[in-house]
Amino acid sequence: MERKLVLASHGKLASGIKSSLELICGENTEIETLDCYLSEEFDLEKAVNELMIRHRDHELVVVTDLLGGSVNNEFLAHIQRENFYLVAGMNLPFLIELTMQLQLAESLSMLIETSLTAAKQTIQFCNQLISNEVAEEEF
Template sequence: MLERKLVLASHGKLASGMNSSLRLICGGITPIETLDCYLTEDFDLEKAVSEIMERHRDHELVVVTDLFGGSVNNEFLAHINRADFYLVAGMNLPFLVEFAMQFQLVDSLSKLIETTLTTAKQSIQFCNQLISSEIEEEDF
């Protein structure tokens, strides 16, 4: 089995911020590389992504980006046909916590991504509406 690598990539410092939160919650369970984009005027996204893809050419690589259709995601999307490369858009902490906890343990990364996405979507809640609905149910 190939060694696995996880990269978080975002506009601004979201990727490193997510990594910081993830380490606080989960500890250092898996090494994570981050790519914070556009922090300087001379930032070259194509070069940065190419370097990551080259550095991890002999790994199973999962990249999680912040925004589907954004420039960061689109640059990684150019590599979508590479073997053992998985690209996920819509970075959020519930997804990363669950995914990172199982990242090194499962056989199939694609199945893990699918199940983790389903669970993470359920964690997004409109709390006002949720609490209001619970209060209405208690009144009956």
């Protein structure tokens, strides 16, 4: 079964992060974006339902920008669907890890879990990190 990745966000975060991701990892036809609320007539429920129908025959990973936000909540309505995986908290390190192995990994659930673990390690307060390194060097 073919795997697809959808990045969905309020505003243009999804397309912007896809641009950065492809700059680092190369173009990827398995990635689609859903930039929400760019016009007043945007209908989130309709957009999500159309996307879910279009990908009904795929293993689908959707990464949204914000847990509890309207975009994430709309996808939550589909959480019981088979071969559907929803992740909130879109960030570039996670997406790099995920896309590099998306077609190779046997278990999509395991890939998501390991990608999340690796990405969490990259979120650092650099001032404190450098301060701690300097303190260790002075010892």
